[in-house]
Amino acid sequence: MKQFVKNLFHEPLFQFLLIGAALFLLSGLFGNSDQPQSGQTGQPSFKIIITPGQIEHLKAQFKRTWQRTPTAQELKGLIDNHVLDEISYREATALGLDRDDPTIRSRMRLKLETLNEDIAAATAATDQDLQAFLEQHPDSFRREPQVTFRQVYLNPARRANVEADARALLAQLQAAGPETDIAGFGDSLMVATNDLQLSPVSDVVRLFGDPFGRQVVDLEPGRWQGPVKSGYGLHLVYVTEKEPARLPTLAEVRSQVEREWIFARKKEMKEAMYKKLLERYAVVIEKPSEPVEKGSALAARLPAKEAR
Numbered sequence: 001m002k003q004f005v006k007n008l009f010h011e012p013l014f015q016f017l018l019i020g021a022a023l024f025l026l027s028g029l030f031g032n033s034d035q036p037q038s039g040q041t042g043q044p045s046f047k048i049i050i051t052p053g054q055i056e057h058l059k060a061q062f063k064r065t066w067q068r069t070p071t072a073q074e075l076k077g078l079i080d081n082h083v084l085d086e087i088s089y090r091e092a093t094a095l096g097l098d099r100d101d102p103t104i105r106s107r108m109r110l111k112l113e114t115l116n117e118d119i120a121a122a123t124a125a126t127d128q129d130l131q132a133f134l135e136q137h138p139d140s141f142r143r144e145p146q147v148t149f150r151q152v153y154l155n156p157a158r159r160a161n162v163e164a165d166a167r168a169l170l171a172q173l174q175a176a177g178p179e180t181d182i183a184g185f186g187d188s189l190m191v192a193t194n195d196l197q198l199s200p201v202s203d204v205v206r207l208f209g210d211p212f213g214r215q216v217v218d219l220e221p222g223r224w225q226g227p228v229k230s231g232y233g234l235h236l237v238y239v240t241e242k243e244p245a246r247l248p249t250l251a252e253v254r255s256q257v258e259r260e261w262i263f264a265r266k267k268e269m270k271e272a273m274y275k276k277l278l279e280r281y282a283v284v285i286e287k288p289s290e291p292v293e294k295g296s297a298l299a300a301r302l303p304a305k306e307a308r
Contacts, residue, residue, distance in 0.1 A: 046090070048083055048086050048087070050079060050082065050083070054082070055075070055079065058070075058075070058078045058079065058082060059075065059078075062074065062075075062078060113270055116266075116269055116270055116273050117266045117269075117270070119269065120262070120265045120266040120268075120269040121262055121265075121266065123265065125258055125261050125262070125265075127250065129261060130250055130254065130257045130258060130261055131250050133257055133260070133261045133264070134247070134250055134253070134257050135247075137260070138247050140260060141247065141248060141253050141256065141257060142245055142246070142247055142248075143200075143243075143245060143246050143247070143248050144200045144201050144202060144245055145200070145201050145217050145242065145243060145244055145245050146198050146199060146200050146201070146242070146243040147196075147198070147199065147201065147204065147216060147217055147239060147241070147242050147243075148196065148197055148198045148199070148239070148240040148241040148242075149195075149196055149216060149219075149237050149238060149239045149240060150178075150182060150194060150195050150196075150237070150238045150240070151194060151196070151228075151235045151236065151237045151238075152169065152173065152182050152185045152186035152194070152235065152236040153186050153187055153188075153189040153232065153233060153234070153235055154166050154169070154186050154187055154227070154233055154234045154235070154236075155187040155189075155232070155233050156233045156234070157233075158187055159187075162233065162234055163227070163234070166226065166227040166234045166236065167227075169185060169186065169236060170224055170225075170226055170227070170236050172185075173185065173224040173236060173238075174223065174224045178222075178223075178224075178238055178240075182194055186236070187233075189232060191207070191232075198241060198243065201213050201214075201217050204216060204217070208230040208231070208232070208235070209230045209231040211229060211230065212228055212229065212230035212231075212235065215228050215229075216228060216237055216239065217242070219237060219239045220239065221239040221240060221241060221242055222239070223238065224236055224237070224238045225237055225238070225239075
């Protein structure tokens with residue numbers, strides 16, 4: 001038993017616990033004189049006040065989790081746990097357990113930034129704010145070109161001379177006119193449709209590839225043209241309608257603009273907050289001394305052990 005106790009005192013964890021207990025006792029005996037001390041009557045030194053608002057918050061948290069209102073006994077347990085949290089936080093802070101802890105520092109910074117963001121989000125944007133933001137960031141909201149077209153596909157793998165077939169079929173389609181039923185022309189292409197209604201260029205690129213999308217959007221409407229190459233083969237194309245790229249009205253993209261405005265507002269307020277806080281601090285960055293190279297003029301003037 002004696003050997004066990006002797007070994008126990010050599011364990012680092014046990015030593016750490018002893019040091020912590022000693023610090024706690026010393027803090028109680030020789031604590032900050034500014035803090036209220038227990039009197040001879042044994043009255044508590046500190047006060048924890050649980051407000052009606054805090055109780056409602058605890059009830060709301062419980063209801064979000066369990067989808068019901070807590071019972072009286074459950075509410076008492078919530079309040080008791082909140083009191084223990086508050087006591088633990090105060091005692092740990094008094095012992096300095098929050099110092100030099102990167103996790104706690106990060107959480108405190110996050111809470112500060114979250115509080116600042118909540119204030120920013122609570123500021124409602126006016127139509128004038130959103131319109132100005134839309135005009136200041138046109139590239140973020142600009143509508144890409146759109147196009148409506150019909151296409152006839154020719155599969156190079158099934159044709160000996162696909163270029164000649166495309167020219168012949170183009171002449172036939174031009175003679176037939178735009179209202180011709182094209183279901184019987186060309187070859188089948190299961191991954192795309194013969195008729196594509198007004199669609200953004202990005203959708204055209206997704207279906208037929210980037211080179212095809214770039215060429216189709218540049219075609220003049222009203223006549224059969226081609227052949228236009230894609231990753232599948234050749235296409236004859238009739239463009240029916242085109243809409244150029246444009247900046248939409250606020251009514252068309254209000255929700256998107258408002259979301260981006262709030263994000264920018266949060267970022268702006270966070271930068272302003274840190275700029276204001278930095279004015280209260282003098283930041284000194286001490287650079288490490290540079291090593292002295294052997295053979296330098298400074299090394300020649302230093303003792304041998306300092307120049308190493």
